[in-house]
Amino acid sequence: MTTSATFPAATAGDSRPCNRCKEHEGIIDLRGAERVCQSCFAYYVSTKAVKRLEVLQRETAAPRSSNGPKGPRKPQRYLVALSCGPSSTALLHVLTENVRQQRARGQKTARFEYVAAHVVDDTLSPFSSSEDSTIDAYRERFPDAPLLTFPLSSALSLPSIDWVALPSASNDLPPAQRLSSILHQLPSATSRADIRRLLTRHVLISTAQSQHCDALLLGHSTTSLAELTLTETAKGRGYSLPWLVNDGAVPVPRSPNAPNISNGNSGDSTEPSTSPSQSLPVYSPLRELFRKELLTYLSQTTPPLTDLVPASSTDAGGAVVSHRDQSIDDVLSRYFGEVEASYPSVVANVVRTTGKLRRPGETGQAGGDDGQTCGLCGMGLDELGDERWRGEIGDRIETEAQGGMPKLCYGCERSTRG
Ligand SMILES: [Zn+2]
Ligand SMILES: [Zn+2]
Known part of the structure; x- marks a missing residue:
């Protein structure tokens, strides 16, 4: 009480x-x-999240085994993407509380189980030891959830990324320095933020597969989805918005045909004998909650989770460390932090509008009209649409100049070549 x-x-x-x-x-x-009151507010937040999880379970439930007696459904297994920001922290807490309540009601098996994964940006120097203590604090606070960490540079060994499309760096460098060198050669802060986000997504999707998870859960709020909608549009990724913003199965990038030249140990025989599934459900259970509501939620838990979340990320607009390094993402994040306070319906409308965009094909399979996918983000290529973008922006890149380069979508092309 x-x-x-x-x-x-x-x-x-x-x-x-x-x-x-x-x-x-x-x-x-x-x-x-x-x-x-505090408990009715917590109930309001968790109900919104649980309703989305029920949609996920409905849309992805495996048929009960056809042979043998009908047993209870196997609980779904989720990978929770934990950035340690307010939204993903709130998501982890909502899931933890929900499982605890299911157990308290006497349910022997919960309806779902989950693992959390945090991608550590090991390219940032000087390496901060505060990151380690943050993770330790999360492990202490959420003892029920295994919390795995992966360095961002582990993306270098993922076969789903066509590294030829990115600037090259010496193979002799350790992975963190190598990735850091690649990122520094990109044309702008926006490009770096964009490629970092893409690589993080690749690492999470690959982790979801290696951890045998049925879905990847992201901590997006209405506010962050609205930011994502506008930043991705500004970066020329309008075509992939339905996959980035809406809930549902996303194509899992297949390994490009070229051998993985970036990986020093590509000679080993660790290739799985069965190919992993070609799509993965990616859901944002907090999509109907505003960022400030999640901040309130964090402040009302006992003890408050606000202390756990690094201070820079609880500032509604995100702290600006240096204007030189400000990317489109930072600018829009600050913008929406302010808009949300006065005009929440505007923020919600941006997301609702994207929700009406169709995903061409709707099969969850990678590949555009002709099955071609972008070598970086793995989204289907929409050649006509990309051509139109270029034409209207007056930014045609002669295709003959791209001899031997992997095919990229317009957004990835902008990010890698400026
Ligand atoms: Zn009440
Ligand atoms: Zn792309």
Whole structure:
């Protein structure tokens, strides 16, 4: 039982009961319509997330085994992408609480199990030891969830990325320095942020497969999805928006036909004998919650999770370290932090509009109209659409100049060649 004294009263002398339970004091404004207590607010957040998980389970449930007696369904296994920002921390907490409640109700097997994965950007120097202590703190706070970490440079050995498309770096360098050198040769801060995000996604998708997960869960809020929509559009990735923003199966990048020249040990025989599935469900269970609601959620847990999340990421707009290094992503993140405060419906509308975009083919298979995929992001190539983009932006790159280069979508081409 909590006492209302633990929480700041909304306005002094204006004590009202919670609109939902009528039992506790209402201390949190819910979308300007209701004032609720701490536990009703937590219930509101977790219900939104659990509803999305139910959609995921409905859309991806494997048929019950046809031979043998009908047993209970095997729980789905999720990979939670943990950036240690507010949204993914809230997601991890919601899942943990949900499993705990299922057990408390006497359910022997939970409806799902999960593993968390954090991709450490090992190209950033000087290497910060604060990253290690952050991860330790998460492990302590979430003892039920195995928390795996992977260096970003592990992407160098993934066969799903066509490294020929990126600047080259000496094979003699250790992976972290090699990737750092590759990123530094990219034309701009926006390019670097873009390629970092792509590589992180590749590492997560590959981890979901190696960990035998049925789906990858991202911590996107309505706010971050709106940011993603506009940044990706600005970068010329409009075509892949339905896969990046909407829930559903995304094509899993296949290894390019060329041998993996970037990997020093490509001679070993660790190739799996069975090919992994060609699509992976990627869902954002918090997509109907605003970032500020997730920040409130973090501040209301016991003890508050706000202390766990690195301070720079709880600032609504994200802290600007240096303007020189500001990417389109940073600019829009700050912009939406401000818009969300005054015009939440604008933010929600950006995401809702993207939700209406169709995914051509809708098969979850990689490949555009003719089965061609981009060598970097793995999305289907829309040659006509990409041509149109170029034409309208007045930015035609002569194709003859690309002899031997892998085919890239317009967005990836911009990121690698400026
Ligand atoms: Zn209540
Ligand atoms: Zn691409």
